Amino acid sequence: MSIRKKEFKKITTHVLLEMKQKGERISMLTAYDFSIAKLVDQAGMDVILVGDSASNVMAGHETTLPITLDQMIYHASSVVRGIDRALVVVDLPFGSYQGNSKEALASTIRIMKESGAHAVKMEGGEEIIESIKRILTAGVPVMGHLGLTPQSIYKFGTYAVRATEDEEAEKLIHDSKLLEEAGCFALVLEKIPSKLAKRVAENLTIPVIGIGAGPHVDGQVLVIHDMLGINTEFKPRFLRKYADLHGIITSAVRHYVADVKSRDFPNEKEQY
Numbered sequence: 001m002s003i004r005k006k007e008f009k010k011i012t013t014h015v016l017l018e019m020k021q022k023g024e025r026i027s028m029l030t031a032y033d034f035s036i037a038k039l040v041d042q043a044g045m046d047v048i049l050v051g052d053s054a055s056n057v058m059a060g061h062e063t064t065l066p067i068t069l070d071q072m073i074y075h076a077s078s079v080v081r082g083i084d085r086a087l088v089v090v091d092l093p094f095g096s097y098q099g100n101s102k103e104a105l106a107s108t109i110r111i112m113k114e115s116g117a118h119a120v121k122m123e124g125g126e127e128i129i130e131s132i133k134r135i136l137t138a139g140v141p142v143m144g145h146l147g148l149t150p151q152s153i154y155k156f157g158t159y160a161v162r163a164t165e166d167e168e169a170e171k172l173i174h175d176s177k178l179l180e181e182a183g184c185f186a187l188v189l190e191k192i193p194s195k196l197a198k199r200v201a202e203n204l205t206i207p208v209i210g211i212g213a214g215p216h217v218d219g220q221v222l223v224i225h226d227m228l229g230i231n232t233e234f235k236p237r238f239l240r241k242y243a244d245l246h247g248i249i250t251s252a253v254r255h256y257v258a259d260v261k262s263r264d265f266p267n268e269k270e271q272y
């Protein structure tokens with residue numbers, strides 16, 4: 001084992017639970033390829049999510065629905081090759097688990113065998129509990145996802161904040177408890193009121209990771225293209241931009257084009 005590897009405590013589902021118990025916040029970010037995953041892991045990320053948001057930010061689809069299981073496995077295996085420390089969680093894509101629990105387990109087994117990832121994430125509550133239990137019997141950790149669940153966008157009709165009405169909030173609380181009781185190791189809450197997210201996080205012993213769910217949860221997750229400012233059009237209130245890669249990349253590429261056109265590149269030192 002290399003010296004660098006010895007310095008790392010690999011992140012496992014148990015480590016995440018300990019972090020919640022100690023009140024230490026959990027950092028989570030998406031990644032979809034080897035090079036970015038390596039940077040993210042070396043920068044100290046706890047959890048890397050190979051999100052089905054790859055459908056939007058990598059493939060340019062309007063929703064997360066088109067991405068396939070084969071494509072998720074391709075992204076996940078690339079990410080796994082880039083990491084030493086982080087826990088890698090992979091989204092089960094739309095259509096790979098909603099049919100029945102046997103299908104859900106078969107999709108999960110493909111992800112685990114073919115990518116080397118550590119866990120899967122699934123959107124939904126009571127309606128997918130049987131599938132979650134079946135996956136857990138195979139020894140695969142499952143992360144839940146409630147609130148705004150983008151695979152159901154055509155049911156919701158909008159990406160607006162979820163569970164603002166009592167009935168939906170009560171269902172979310174009920175579902176979160178069911179997910180914990182079924183054995184999920186963590187739960188993502190997306191775009192719900194901060195007060196509701198706080199109630200859920202206090203009510204559960206498993207870590208709750210928020211995206212647009214306020215500060216009173218056990219960790220935060222963002223889509224890397226959004227927080228690095230690659231997308232300029234996506235500006236929800238919850239998003240903090242940590243860089244302006246749109247500006248940096250555009251300016252670098254323009255500079256390169258100009259250098260090629262003007263024959264400035266390559267110069268004498270940049271040739272054999």
Ligand code: KIV
Nearest residue numbers: 030051052053221223
């Ligand atoms: O696919 C994804 O990136 C996600 C996060 C938004 C939590 O599910």
